[in-house]
Amino acid sequence: MLIQTSEAFDAWTKNWSSPAPTTYQGSDELAFQRWFKFKEAFSPALVRSVVDGQKKRPEHILDCCGGSGTTGVVAQFMGIESTLIEVNPFLADLIESKLANYQHVDLPSEAARVIRRAHQYKVDLAALRKRLPPTFIEPGVNERWLFSKNVAKTIESYRLAISECSDETIKRLFTTALASILIPASNVRIDGKGRRYRSNWEARNITSENVREAFLGAVGNMIEDIYRHARVERAKYNLLRGDAREQIQHIKSEVSLAIFSPPYPNSFDYTDIYNVELWMLGYFSVAADNTALRHSTLRSHVQCTWDSLGDALPSKTLTRTLEKLDDVRNTLWNRRLPEMVRSYFGDMQTLLRESSLKLSREGQIAMVVGNSSYANVLIDVPAILCELAHDMGLRTVSSKSARAMRSSIQQGSADKTLAESLVILARY
Ligand SMILES: C[S@@+](CC[C@H](N)C(=O)[O-])C[C@H]1O[C@@H](n2cnc3c(N)ncnc32)[C@H](O)[C@@H]1O
Numbered sequence: 001m002l003i004q005t006s007e008a009f010d011a012w013t014k015n016w017s018s019p020a021p022t023t024y025q026g027s028d029e030l031a032f033q034r035w036f037k038f039k040e041a042f043s044p045a046l047v048r049s050v051v052d053g054q055k056k057r058p059e060h061i062l063d064c065c066g067g068s069g070t071t072g073v074v075a076q077f078m079g080i081e082s083t084l085i086e087v088n089p090f091l092a093d094l095i096e097s098k099l100a101n102y103q104h105v106d107l108p109s110e111a112a113r114v115i116r117r118a119h120q121y122k123v124d125l126a127a128l129r130k131r132l133p134p135t136f137i138e139p140g141v142n143e144r145w146l147f148s149k150n151v152a153k154t155i156e157s158y159r160l161a162i163s164e165c166s167d168e169t170i171k172r173l174f175t176t177a178l179a180s181i182l183i184p185a186s187n188v189r190i191d192g193k194g195r196r197y198r199s200n201w202e203a204r205n206i207t208s209e210n211v212r213e214a215f216l217g218a219v220g221n222m223i224e225d226i227y228r229h230a231r232v233e234r235a236k237y238n239l240l241r242g243d244a245r246e247q248i249q250h251i252k253s254e255v256s257l258a259i260f261s262p263p264y265p266n267s268f269d270y271t272d273i274y275n276v277e278l279w280m281l282g283y284f285s286v287a288a289d290n291t292a293l294r295h296s297t298l299r300s301h302v303q304c305t306w307d308s309l310g311d312a313l314p315s316k317t318l319t320r321t322l323e324k325l326d327d328v329r330n331t332l333w334n335r336r337l338p339e340m341v342r343s344y345f346g347d348m349q350t351l352l353r354e355s356s357l358k359l360s361r362e363g364q365i366a367m368v369v370g371n372s373s374y375a376n377v378l379i380d381v382p383a384i385l386c387e388l389a390h391d392m393g394l395r396t397v398s399s400k401s402a403r404a405m406r407s408s409i410q411q412g413s414a415d416k417t418l419a420e421s422l423v424i425l426a427r428y
Pocket of ligand 1 (some may be wrong): 041069085087088243260261262297
């Protein structure tokens with residue numbers, strides 16, 4: 001017998017509590033969410049509470065910044081159709097690995113076949129080096145490297161073995177398993193400022209055997225989660241791969257709730273943060289792939305320049321903020337930060353406008369957003385977004401502080417006082 005809706009959600013989150021609603025914290029314990037440590041995720045409990053706060057049960061939920069797929073997983077457990085959009089191809093595969101139906105597959109046998117094939121591969125190290133940036137494999141650059149030769153070869157043998165799976169669903173699932181072990185097997189860790197070498201990295205001795213065990217452990221967790229929740233009736237999901245600024249237009253059916261957490265205007269570059277996965281798993285093969293993804297990603301970073309800023313935006317708070325930023329431009333760590341902030345809100349205006357065009361009469365838009373600050377100039381993100389929203393015929397239902405962003409990776413460790421808010425908008 002199939003189970004559905006809140007009963008399934010409760011069974012999924014039983015014995016789990018969310019210490020911080022807008023972050024991944026605590027999700028290591030939770031089925032599906034534990035598959036990949038996506039630190040910028042919001043909590044399933046936050047999505048559920050927004051769904052429960054709707055006057056009418058939503059029939060179709062949109063998340064235009066899919067990330068690790070939290071919204072889609074919650075929607076499936078609640079029996080609601082979802083559409084997710086994600087620009088990063090690795091994250092899109094992560095999302096789809098969580099939402100796919102595995103009823104037709106014998107996962108343990110498939111895993112055994114991948115492991116057997118991986119053992120048989122003789123990886124060509126020279127070819128692998130050619131495919132990856134020079135910093136990736138020992139001896140690296142300036143005597144630093146991400147992976148020892150043996151670890152890199154073992155990971156590649158798994159990648160090649162996975163690439164031979166004939167079923168795309170299985171390929172994605174095992175790719176997610178391999179993705180989840182990359183950073184732990186590397187000499188770096190990722191924090192809000194990007195990639196950093198671990199303090200004792202020279203002394204670490206990760207072996208090929210460690211890689212194999214970690215892969216097996218990751219696959220084991222996935223199989224356990226899938227089988228444990230196999231009785232949940234899977235609601236329909238749609239995944240749009242690409243830039244949300246364009247992809248939203250392709251949504252065919254009306255949306256009853258749009259919920260998302262966009263990047264924050266904090267110069268955090270998502271393409272950099274997932275660079276190890278994107279290269280090691282073969283999503284990137286030349287540097288131009290990296291540049292192209294940066295250009296399709298919302299403009300919340302200063303890693304690339306953009307041609308035009310477009311017209312002035314209808315927000316007094318933004319205008320004042322940009323004037324203040326311009327006054328302190330010479331003291332900013334990057335002189336292009338004012339343009340980044342301006343572009344960021346241009347992109348947010350596009351997402352709001354496109355989402356509102358898809359929204360049903362009673363539908364709402366819920367956003368988790370965070371403030372930023374440069375040279376003591378506060379970027380009051382909820383205030384600016386509400387002004388932009390009002391200009392396009394939306395009203396603010398509520399804008400409340402979700403918490404101070406103490407441990408959110410989106411905020412890095414720079415400023416522990418910046419607010420993070422849940423903003424809810426609706427049509428007049
Ligand atoms: C804060 S994360 C979302 C986390 C998500 N709520 C979760 O729980 O996993 C923001 C996401 O927006 C994605 N993103 C950035 N620019 C995008 C664009 N132009 N189109 C679609 N997604 C984009 C990033 O790749 C990132 O995964």
